[in-house]
Amino acid sequence: MYRDVTETDCMKFEKLLAKHECTSATFIRQISNGEEDFSLNRTQLGDMKKFLVVMMYRSEDRRSQYFNRRFDFLTEISLKRHMDHNKFSSIQTVWFENLKWIIEAPVDDIVKEYQKAFIFRVKSESPAARLSPYRGPIHGSELEDFGYLMTQTIACIWQAEAGSEFILFEGCFGVWDGDTGIWFHNFFIISPRFAIVLVNELYLTERMKEKPRWTSLFGDSLHAFPETNYKKGPLPKDFDLETLFYHSTPDDVFKYKRIVVPKEDVYKVNGIFLDARRKFLTYKSTVSMYKSLRYHDKVKKHMFQDCLDYSVLRPGLPTVLPLGNSDATSGTTVLPPGNSGSNRRTSIILLIGKPVAGKSTILTQLGTKTSRGRSMGSTKDVYEE
Known part of the structure; x- marks a missing residue:
């Protein structure tokens, strides 16, 4: 929860965020309930x-x-210029002001500001948003990330x-597959x-495949355009972007379908998470978690950057139990010490071994670097219930 003491209502931004959360919650409930x-x-x-x-x-x-x-x-230079332009006293203030702006600004305003920043960068022939001469209410690099996800992706x-x-972890909203500056998939x-999964439109329309160095870890079978019902009626067969723009209305409806992802691709997604060195993980099935770890160990040398070593965890997995629950497949949400279920940001933990004498051993630093990186031994903390 974030409070802004400069506002008359210090909870203003949490209340605004709650409105967007309601839309997402309804859609997610439809997905989870198996509605066709x-x-x-x-x-x-x-x-x-x-x-x-x-949330990302x-x-x-x-x-x-x-x-x-x-x-x-x-x-750092780009942030300093942004701070000078907006008279911010610290880089930390930039983060909070970025967050407040993206919560408060209408979607149309975000899109317009994104287009403005993009035009600034193109005219300056700058290869990166951080070098752009754009100055506005939000830092240019973040604005281009936000604008891309909201306007150039298919859900x-x-x-x-x-x-x-x-698997779930403390940062499972927004992790991506791709290269630096080129995202193919963002996972939520x-x-x-x-x-x-927000999929890059350029990837879906084959244009990225003209650049051989831009390759995704996932094939083409895991994508599906939603069925679109336009309020103004069907689009003409030979339409261009201008026609699409004027034909679109806020009341157009997109119908989605579930795409069943093969196990290997699920383990691949989990491998991306595991390679990101997360503090906390949680899962429902010990078998699936074990297979995800084995898959990561098998492919990490040629697929992932950090090649973290999780082999020390695998022998203990068959006895892993969720905190406060005797059923390893129950799927109960697990929160770390001091958190309550009222928090929007899901915090999650991976337990190693059985709860003993009122205590559960919690892995708080997952993975160790292999010879490709500096050694960082995993540590375990004990949480007293």
Whole structure:
């Protein structure tokens, strides 16, 4: 929960975010309940994408990047210019003001500002948003990320094949598959069975495949354009972007279908998460978790960057139990010490071994670097219930 003491209502931004959350929650409930017909109109789709973007940006990973000043030299310069333009006193303020702006601004205003920033960068012939002369209410690099996700992606619904599941962790909203600056898929895990995946439109329309160096870890079978019902009637057969723009209305309806994802691709998604060195993980099926770890170990040398070593965990997995629950397949949400179920940001933990004498051993630092990186031994903390 974020409070802004400069506002008359210090909870103003949480209340605004709650409105977007309602749209997303309804759609997610339709997906999870197995309903055959689940759809969004254009306005609702914009609200849902905005909510996903906000939840990605407000994560601990992104916040700590600002609070710990983890930026390269050019980004630091860009942030300093943005601070001078807006008279901000600290980089931490930039993060909070970015968050407030994206929550408060209408979707149409975000799109217009994104287009403005993009034009600034193109005219300056700058290869990167951080070098752009754009100055506005939000830092240019973040604005281009937000704008891309909201305007240049197609939402797909992935369902894990029976016998497999997506693992969850403290940053499972927005993790991507692709290269630096080129995203193919952004994953938003909503349950062990389902994920909302925002897919790059250029990838779907084959244009990215003209660049051989831009390759995704996933094939073409996991994508499906939604069925679109236009309020003004069907589009003409030979339409261009201008025709599409004037034909579109806020009341156009997009109907989605679930795409069943083969087990190997589910383990691949989990491998991306595992390679990101997360503090906490949780899962429902010990078998699926074990297979995900084995898959990561098998392919990491040629598929992933950090090649973390999780082999020390695998022998203990058959005895792993969720905290406070005797059924390893119950799927109960697990929260770390001090958290309550009222928090929007899901915090999650991976337990190693059985609870003993009122205590549960919690893995708080997953994975160790192999010879390709500096050694970092895993540590275990004990949480007293």
